[in-house]
Amino acid sequence: KNEVEQSPQNLTAQEGEFITINCSYSVGISALHWLQQHPGGGIVSLFMLSSGKKKHGRLIATINIQEKHSSLHITASHPRDSAVYICAVKGGGGADGLTFGKGTHLIIQP
């Protein structure tokens, strides 16, 4: 089974700061997802990537397949970015479904 570790578990930052959330996994994968869960509970898919880098607005996701590591960056952070960010990997260890990290609780203070 793939082991997915996220860091940090909790992060509080000031508005405008550059944010980095890390995800590492133990077994090779076919795809990695970054998900966002707001306090209301709904889950939104931010990125799905299998190599390189993707950018959407102020969000950037990168993945290094050789090092089994991905990062999610938020530039010019804003209080509305406050949420739980979850890394999930597909494949590896014989698993067909996604294996999830425990999530990073991000709070952006004004």
Next chain:
Amino acid sequence: DAGVIQSPRHEVTEMGQEVTLRCKPISGHDYLFWYRQTMMRGLELLIYFNNNVPIDDSGMPEDRFSAKMPNASFSTLKIQPSEPRDSAVYFCASSLAINTGELFFGEGSRLTVL
């Protein structure tokens, strides 16, 4: 499209009662997933379907849990009998493809078993 639709949004029931959660995936999506989220264990895959056929149910905790997908637009997750440890948020998600498809989640069904 309205997205993935789940019902009920909230359910409170007593131990021993039958619980049925429902999901309508996005039209045209071939894959449907049921996930459970708890504080202790985070998000876990319970079961997923491809073209209405259950593919992997290894995440279903025990025989009290069952899931069906009678057609491409409807799936149910049933717990009978329910227990307090089943209290969690149950998410349904759908995607076009399992390896390359983006996942779309429903709003979740929050279950409390007293």
